[in-house]
Amino acid sequence: MSEIRFEDVTKIFGRSVEAVKDLSFIIEDGEYVSLIGPSGCGKTTTLRLLAGTILPTKGQIFFNDQPMENVRIQDRNIGFVFQHFAIFPHMTVRENIAYGPTVRGRSRKEIEHLVETALKSVQIGDKAELYPDSLSAPDWQKTALARVLASEAEVLLLDEPLGALDQKIREEFQLFLRDLVKKEKLTAIHVTHDQAEALTISDRVAVMNKGKLIQLGTPADLIYHPNHLFTSFFVGESDFLEGVVIDDTKKEAKVRIGQSIIKVKNMGVEKGKRVAVAVRREFFQVEQISTKDLSNSLPGIVIEDQFLGLLRRVRIKLENQQIIEAKIHAKHPINFKENEKVRVNIEPSITRCFDYPKEGIASALEM
Template identity: 40%
Template sequence: MVKLVLRDISKKFEDTTAVDYVDFSIDEGSFFTFLGPSGCGKTTLLRMIAGFIKPDTGRILLRNKDITHIPSENREIGMVFQNYALFPHLNVYENIAYGLKIKRITKKEIGNKVEKYLNLVRLEGYENRKITELSGGEQQRVALARSLVVEPKVLLLDEPLSNLDAKLRDKMRIEIRDLQKELGITTIFVTHDQTEALTMSDKIAVFNKGKCIQIGTPREIYAAPTNTFVATFVGETNLFEAEIIDDEAKLNNGIMMDIKKSSTGSYLSIRPQDIKISKEFKNMRNTFKGKVEKIQFNGVVVEYIVDVVRTKFKVSALNNIYIDTEINVGDEVSILIHKNTINVLNNA
């Protein structure tokens, strides 16, 4: 069942197009991420869904009901802001209960609901804590509970992890995703962080310059980017301009590579981990000799920069017992690239 539909949504601020005729739907109960760089329109679109900004064109439908011009407080949509927007003069209980008090339900029902969502976000016993006494992760849980306690049909999350340190960010990614699965609530998550998008989402919409460039599962977005922008923004890649001749590609340095049949475009995208590196030179298709210029040890992964006829290839290999630890800077090596790992793309 389709939960939320965006039909030809656009928004301009003076001469700047923030959202450029976005048109897609979001499934019931899914975790859907808007991914893109700063200024690409993802937060503007989120705020239009919330009702804080009115679109210039288009319609927003929630369960077949047009909510485009319905006030934000009547849309049954909850939102967690980037800075959490908690009330510092209220304690944890009062912050979570705030939306329920506006609905004027009984004090007993408010108490039951606040207790339920305090337990869900694992803040039992924090009812009387001041907001200033909480850590960043605890404040985020309060903001989540405050949005969820009114039991919205859709939950909007506007870069809620950006103010947390790296270790806590990893932990909260798991907690938010687990909570969303438990509740089954349709969730739209805005981020510029590719790791957050890839690890948390059922589907991702990649934005650039107000346009929705590609929608797909994390695996689809990563493995089959639609153009050079998506390939370079989502994950690392080797990107080379090339001339496509039937089922071969010719790089600027004259290297010829086998590619998948019927590939069209003028750029090759090859993920670093899809390139095999070895000191054994084998007479195989798409095997090229080069020299190791740099090696970077990152713990789990070892990264190599290999020069092949004045073209730099980045190669990543897992650091395990099978890795050829005898490869050093200055060594001659061979790299192997299977044609099925090469994406032929048009420039963004």
């Protein structure tokens, strides 16, 4: 297995286009890490830097403390799996898998052992003599994965590897892929636009924006403990309540929002400071105004209650004229009517309170 370390890595294309900027992070031996972020944020550039197809403008990348600056692609012990199936159409599955150890000069006996072991690992031994045009999409990807295993790679780079699969198959393949990586003791770096995929398959997830690493944490960290405004915005769905801190002395700070005061988790906010309180839309609790007093709630008026399948989206205008969206279960006992007065309950422990950005929330969240 391999530990991967980025130290202040920047890649500039042309004279001034910073594709990635000052990346510093560590991927542990055997860890499965996904990179997510908006298009153009630097995910694929980071993968290419790891592969060695491009070199950093400054900074260094290490595999097990060895700098990669002068190490050729073929000597990095890396395997690749892409969205568009990169296997040879004129070769059988067996021949495709044998290609890597063959070009590495392995003996015939070694090649046969590596191929058989890889076929067994990815569960396509019964398709070994077939050509790619006879395979299903999942079996194409299994062939590509088996080729990586037979090449004895220690690091697996995956660029949208499940993008061409149907949703149902894709969900099943996620578990297969994670189990394979763990069983084979690989270190995996996975680029995807599918957040659910990243959160399901990964030990940790890196959130990127504008070439910078915003947060690297476990899936639960990103959902429940985002440490940056952008993470709250990009991972899942959150609304940002604008307010002012009126008490910062306790574990739960008090924030005035409109004419109401709510308690929020104190993340080091200061009294008198303007803040943005992030709340995930699934965490809002909407109740009719006649319900017993809700001590940590905001009054509002329903704009719309829309059915979304398993969930409903309730759009609410708060007393400060801010519009929020609550995601509630489709079986919620109350069907809210347009212009109905409600209260939105907020559990302090699930809030995240950030200093209000000088440039405004919209500008701070630009992608």
